[in-house]
């Protein structure tokens with residue numbers, strides 16, 4: 645199932661998408677975020693946008709009863725095949741979460757999912773309806789996926805225009821991470837922790853190692869929305885970004901935000 649015209653994945657890359665997601669775990673300092681969570685032992689936790697289940701596994705290892713929800717049935721089949729202790733998986737569109745008669749959760753984990761909702765304010769209202777009063781929401785999201793330099797002005801301008809185009813077309817919100825604090829507060833959440841996730845793929849300085857460069861090559865291949873938006877200029881951007889990631893002068897302005905917030 646595809647939710648987003650701007651990040652939509654070609655059916656031909658689905659298998660490699662799983663492989664690419666699997667590699668990402670080691671590039672992000674997830675333990676620093678999990679250390680901030682309340683004791684999860686015995687809690688009911690929803691892993692929204694669980695994909696292939698790495699976070700569901702981690703939450704299960706912390707003693708939680710986990711329900712992983714995602715709309716990608718292939719990734720979910722893989723998650724199910726892992727037989728993760730005390731974890732169940734459900735294929736659904738998260739836009740309908742509030743209508744699914746789910747038990748109220750003690751906690752909700754949601755990483756790299758908020759940006760799929762250009763109106764995350766209204767989505768968070770739905771999410772809040774499946775969370776207990778006093779329950780926690782741990783959400784991680786980035787801002788500025790392509791904000792890497794040095795990059796020719798022509799490409800920087802394309803990227804800014806694409807961000808705006810994607811947002812205005814109810815597509816992916818490339819600035820979602822920077823908006824989370826306001827959206828959480830306006831939906832009745834009290835923020836207890838905020839930090840930036842250390843991330844070797846999205847938010848790093850200097851030259852990337854070859855595994856990260858390959859991940860970016862793959863990511864740029866599956867960005868069909870950006871490809872369509874830029875037309876004949878897209879290969880030039882791909883080349884320029886890859887050159888930039890290989891450069892010792894590479895600078896990233898992309899930030900990965902993490903919030904732990906409680907429902908008041």
Ligand SMILES: C[S@@+](CC[C@H](N)C(=O)[O-])C[C@H]1O[C@@H](n2cnc3c(N)ncnc32)[C@H](O)[C@@H]1O
Nearest residue numbers: 647693695714715716736737738739755756760
């Ligand atoms: C970038 S992945 C993040 C996976 C994982 N949470 C992580 O942090 O690595 C986003 C996931 O959200 C799912 N997703 C996005 N929009 C969705 C929607 N409206 N309903 C269900 N799943 C959705 C996608 O299928 C995908 O598996």
